[in-house]
Amino acid sequence: MENRSYFHDPIYGHIFLTPIELALVDSLEFQRLRYIRQNSLLHYVFPGAFHSRFSHSLGVCHNAYRILNQIFPSVEKQSDHYCLQVVRIACLLHDVGHGAFSHLLPTVQLKEKSFLPTLREVFDHPELWNLANSIDDPITQGILDYFEEDLDGPIEHEALSLLILKQMFQHIANSKNQSSSELLGDISPAIWAQDVSAMILYTVPTSSHFDESSMRLIQSLKDQLARTENSKTYRH
Numbered sequence: 469m470e471n472r473s474y475f476h477d478p479i480y481g482h483i484f485l486t487p488i489e490l491a492l493v494d495s496l497e498f499q500r501l502r503y504i505r506q507n508s509l510l511h512y513v514f515p516g517a518f519h520s521r522f523s524h525s526l527g528v529c530h531n532a533y534r535i536l537n538q539i540f541p542s543v544e545k546q547s548d549h550y551c552l553q554v555v556r557i558a559c560l561l562h563d564v565g566h567g568a569f570s571h572l573l574p575t576v577q578l579k580e581k582s583f584l585p586t587l588r589e590v591f592d593h594p595e596l597w598n599l600a601n602s603i604d605d606p607i608t609q610g611i612l613d614y615f616e617e618d619l620d621g622p623i624e625h626e627a628l629s630l631l632i633l634k635q636m637f638q639h640i641a642n643s644k645n646q647s648s649s650e651l652l653g654d655i656s657p658a659i660w661a662q663d664v665s666a667m668i669l670y671t672v673p674t675s676s677h678f679d680e681s682s683m684r685l686i687q688s689l690k691d692q693l694a695r696t697e698n699s700k701t702y703r704h
Contacts, residue, residue, distance in 0.1 A: 480530050483527070485529070487650065488547070488553065491646065492560060497632050498561075501521040502520050503520070504521045504568060505520060506519050508570045521570070525561070525563050532556045557660075558668055559667075562667075562668050563625065564633060565631070585623055587611070587618065587621070588619040590623055591612070597631055599631065606666075607634060607661065610630075610672030611672075614627075630669065630672070634661040637661045640652060663677070
């Protein structure tokens with residue numbers, strides 16, 4: 469495994485996290501998921517359905533590790549490849565935008581008004597929602613493109629996840645407890661947020677960093693396959 473930081477899961481056993489994943493899990497934004505039930509109020513009917521968005525998100529991240537390990541068995545350390553680390557983080561943070569009652573929150577009303585703001589209200593006040601003022605911002609534009617037919621409905625958790633994770637990466641960059649360069653490398657928090665968002669909403673484009681990392685990984689696998697085929701030919 470890549471380090472000794474782990475959670476013990478009743479199904480999967482040890483779930484190991486990379487340093488940047490652990491930093492994200494330690495954030496207030498992620499820790500709040502401990503108190504949000506995966507299945508809303510279902511545990512009142514099925515008492516065993518009591519797990520949280522926190523444990524669910526850890527499990528999704530771990531299953532991403534397992535799947536990537538099957539696809540790229542020759543990769544010894546997934547965190548050495550930016551594109552693979554992005555996929556894992558996207559699995560970890562895909563539900564960070566959930567609130568109380570999970571999927572039922574958009575239906576909650578106070579005095580006949582939705583508890584959640586509409587996307588139109590969010591875009592009308594970008595400074596309050598961690599959105600860039602410019603429509604050229606890829607995350608802002610991606611959210612707008614994905615939900616363009618539902619701007620007047622309550623904001624969905626996918627959009628909230630993107631807004632929150634942008635803030636989480638910025639917090640890592642500004643943290644005084646740990647060097648951001650150790651966690652983010654030479655890639656800006658905005659690029660990290662963009663690429664993770666692209667794994668959650670397909671309308672957000674990936675950055676050149678992600679594309680180049682993916683191409684390098686694919687090329688290394690092709691080179692390895694060619695060497696294996698050459699070795700087989702030589703032995704025959």
